[in-house]
Amino acid sequence: MTLSHVKLKNVTKCFKDVKAVDNVNLEIKKGELFTFLGPSGCGKTTILRMIAGFYYPTEGSIYFDDKDVTYLPANRRNAAMVFQSYALFPHLSVEENVAFGLKVRKVPQKEQKEMVKRALEMVKLAGYEKRRIDQLSGGQQQRVALARALVIKPTILLLDEPLSNLDAKLREETRWEIRKLQKELGITTIYVTHDQSEAMAMSDRIAVMEGGKIQQVGTPEEIYFKPANRFVASFIGKTNFIEAVIEDFSHDSALVRVGDEIRFWVDSTCRQDGYIPYRGDRVTISIRPEAMEIVDRPGKNVVKGRVRLTEFTGVTMEYEVEMGGITLHISTPGIGKEKKSPGDEVLIHLPPRNMLIMRGDDNETA
Ligand SMILES: Nc1ncnc2c1ncn2[C@@H]1O[C@H](COP(=O)(O)OP(=O)(O)OP(=O)(O)O)[C@@H](O)[C@H]1O
Ligand SMILES: [Mg+2]
Structure with a gap:
């Protein structure tokens, strides 16, 4: 053939x-x-x-x-x-x-x-x-x-x-x-x-x-x-979109701000093709539910949130968490983690290499 x-x-x-x-x-x-x-x-x-x-x-x-x-x-x-x-x-x-x-x-x-x-x-x-x-x-x-x-x-x-x-x-x-x-x-x-x-x-x-x-x-x-x-x-899988502002940008890292208080770093290479960020740009950060981690200690790129809802699917534990006025969906392995309950304060690690910076004006095309 x-x-x-x-x-x-x-x-x-x-x-x-x-x-x-x-x-x-x-x-x-x-x-x-x-x-x-x-x-x-x-x-x-x-x-x-x-x-x-x-x-x-x-x-x-x-x-x-x-x-x-x-x-x-x-x-x-x-x-x-x-x-x-x-x-x-x-x-x-x-x-x-x-x-x-x-x-x-x-x-x-x-x-x-x-x-x-x-x-x-x-x-x-x-x-x-x-x-x-x-x-x-x-x-x-x-x-x-x-x-x-x-x-x-x-x-x-x-x-x-x-x-x-x-x-x-x-x-x-x-x-x-x-x-x-x-x-x-x-x-x-x-x-x-x-x-x-x-x-x-x-x-x-x-x-x-x-x-x-x-x-x-x-x-x-x-x-x-x-x-x-x-x-x-x-369309492909689930994701969180976070509206943010670029506070600083260098060849290896971008510092972004959400609302007035929350700041975290995103790897500079993790951005939409063809987009070069400038300080002050409004952007959308895309992060998958399974990319985030609930951790025990504060640290770099660890932000505070509060659990609103939980759902156990067997394979995963799903959380709806409020962070700086926005809602995040977090998915963690169903096995081996201490379960959090609605109302609990949690620390969330946002891995800099597993986020994607997208142009803010891309929102209109969706
Ligand atoms: N023979 C036809 N005459 C007129 N309009 C058509 C014809 N075939 C398809 N269309 C229109 O063209 C568009 C694309 O149709 P198409 O069948 O290719 O979609 P699809 O992606 O295969 O959708 P689905 O997942 O529902 O099968 C639709 O708006 C449909 O209404
Ligand atoms: Mg078809």
Whole structure:
């Protein structure tokens, strides 16, 4: 199986007056699992359909391995799409469903049988050839849909929310299976989801979208620890936004002030790309709930707060803490820490390297 690399250049798609996809530029590498992540209606399916060839862009071009495929019909691109609804034929057998694309491509019967057998082995459904789709569980149907896509030996696999019909536990198991299979086959895979934890767990790289636009492209780590803006920071996991003022800034440290009294240091390198702070700037500090620590002693970057609410989840102890007139959400390990109660005064350590300084005016774009 040769793999393809995919390039989108200035791709825009309009439906009458709706700009579903707005000037997208991207390169997806060979063998990569690349995810489009974003809220409902942000344009994910539209992008996938343009890559598959079911829609043509209003503007811009799409390339597979530097070949312009923008207006090439779907059946002449070697891409296979798994739809959110699976679109299986319920009254046909597993075998007949998987063989569908081979029939369309007029592959000889004998070869078809062999190819279907191998595709079903890949998704661990050997022996289910004669079962009807309506006699399978949701997870099994999902795997039939995957086998039907894999059987044509696509160079690009397109998956549109393939796990959304499964329950939480099966979803987690299946995402591992897909990831494993994708790595084994090394197939270039473009994945769509609105579930941030699914995207984080599965992807080599993620494009975060909003309103038809790409907000950021990066590895799960880059997106989590260095979100490009407020939208990305709040869409990926939980975060606290603290409004602050820059009091001092040097090559290694920034001193920030919250309200009148609270001051702490943030590592100078921990700032939004392209932003250089100046004394007096209004900024937003983003800090993850699990980055903060409740400590026993005062010290550098230790601030005072008061517990308002607690919640024990098993894995974590969640705190809502009031600090200098603002509310912080803090998440600590559920095991081994002395539990604080509402009303308790606590000392909170803010690690200088685990915060991010963002432009104050970025708030308006969120
Ligand atoms: N065929 C169409 N005709 C008109 N508008 C459309 C069409 N398809 C999509 N849209 C609009 O384009 C925008 C993007 O839709 P799209 O289906 O790509 O979103 P999505 O990110 O896949 O959302 P979801 O997570 O809900 O599946 C939406 O505003 C949608 O209403
Ligand atoms: Mg969609």
